[in-house]
Amino acid sequence: MNTKKPTLKKLSPSFGSNILVKQHIDKVDKNDAYWHFHPELELIYINKGQGKTHIGNHLSYFNNSQLILIGSNLPHNGFTDKLTANGTETTVQFKSNFLGDDFVNIPEMANLVSLFELAKKGIRFKMETKAVMGPKINNLLKSAGLDRVIKFLEILNYLALTDDYSLLNANGFAFEADAQDSNKIDIIFKYVNKNFHNHITLNEIADQVSMTAPAFCRYFKKVTGKTFTQLVNEYRVVHATKLLNETQMSIADVCVECGFNNFSHFNKQFNEITGKSASKYRKEIKLIIQ
Numbered sequence: 001m002n003t004k005k006p007t008l009k010k011l012s013p014s015f016g017s018n019i020l021v022k023q024h025i026d027k028v029d030k031n032d033a034y035w036h037f038h039p040e041l042e043l044i045y046i047n048k049g050q051g052k053t054h055i056g057n058h059l060s061y062f063n064n065s066q067l068i069l070i071g072s073n074l075p076h077n078g079f080t081d082k083l084t085a086n087g088t089e090t091t092v093q094f095k096s097n098f099l100g101d102d103f104v105n106i107p108e109m110a111n112l113v114s115l116f117e118l119a120k121k122g123i124r125f126k127m128e129t130k131a132v133m134g135p136k137i138n139n140l141l142k143s144a145g146l147d148r149v150i151k152f153l154e155i156l157n158y159l160a161l162t163d164d165y166s167l168l169n170a171n172g173f174a175f176e177a178d179a180q181d182s183n184k185i186d187i188i189f190k191y192v193n194k195n196f197h198n199h200i201t202l203n204e205i206a207d208q209v210s211m212t213a214p215a216f217c218r219y220f221k222k223v224t225g226k227t228f229t230q231l232v233n234e235y236r237v238v239h240a241t242k243l244l245n246e247t248q249m250s251i252a253d254v255c256v257e258c259g260f261n262n263f264s265h266f267n268k269q270f271n272e273i274t275g276k277s278a279s280k281y282r283k284e285i286k287l288i289i290q
Helices: 107-121 127-142 145-161 179-195 202-208 213-224 228-246 251-257 263-274 278-289
Strands: 019-024 041-046 049-055 058-062 066-070 080-083 089-094 123-125 165-167
Touching: 019 127, 019 145, 041 127, 049 066, 049 228, 058 228, 066 107, 066 127, 089 127, 107 123, 107 145, 123 127, 127 145, 179 202, 179 213, 179 228, 202 213, 213 228, 228 251, 228 263, 228 278, 251 263, 251 278, 263 278
Parallel strands: none
Antiparallel strands: 019 089, 041 066, 041 089, 049 058, 049 080, 066 123, 123 165
């Protein structure tokens, strides 16, 4: 009997509202820590926290504030590992037509419609936008009814007009969410997340989803647009950035801890995935901290 949660997640807005606003203060909701998607868009603001951002094909580590807009049916994991002192994670979930189908078609909504379409790639807003919009997103919790709708429209309008952002999946493969595929991908990602410190053979991972190794390789490349080896290397490098941020471990020890048994291979992969060497990455972190 399959007791896994469905990967097509059904969200329930609060009574009398088409906008669902939630906030976590002390603990992060681990119910979201699985591969899922939903037709609602999701605006996430974290003022102080740490974790791994896994949205579509994008995988990275963060140790600061985050403001991200996830588009309709874009698969993602719940990604905050922990909230730091005075940290909050506020999420706003809504459908693109939360004001009705006719409202989406009026000329004044054109910028918002473009924003919702762009969000299918995943949007990460930068420092200036986070500073201005973060408090306004948190303040949505204090409003209700038409007041909440008006304030939320003001937030969306600002996000639609700013160019202070980057796309998380700008050139990557866009997932076409399918419940059956998403279920298999969830199994694969969870297995990799648990075992990436060790060598994972193709037969071993293929067995997790009851496939032969050749069939698995074809399936994985078709669904994600990358090879399984690429995914594992990304997981390892993202974990390496986490260790370089949060520990004083030597780079050689980080290499081993992340599952690389060859230092030159680690350096090559780190450079390819982050665009810089591990030593340069750590130096830049120290400069930011100072």
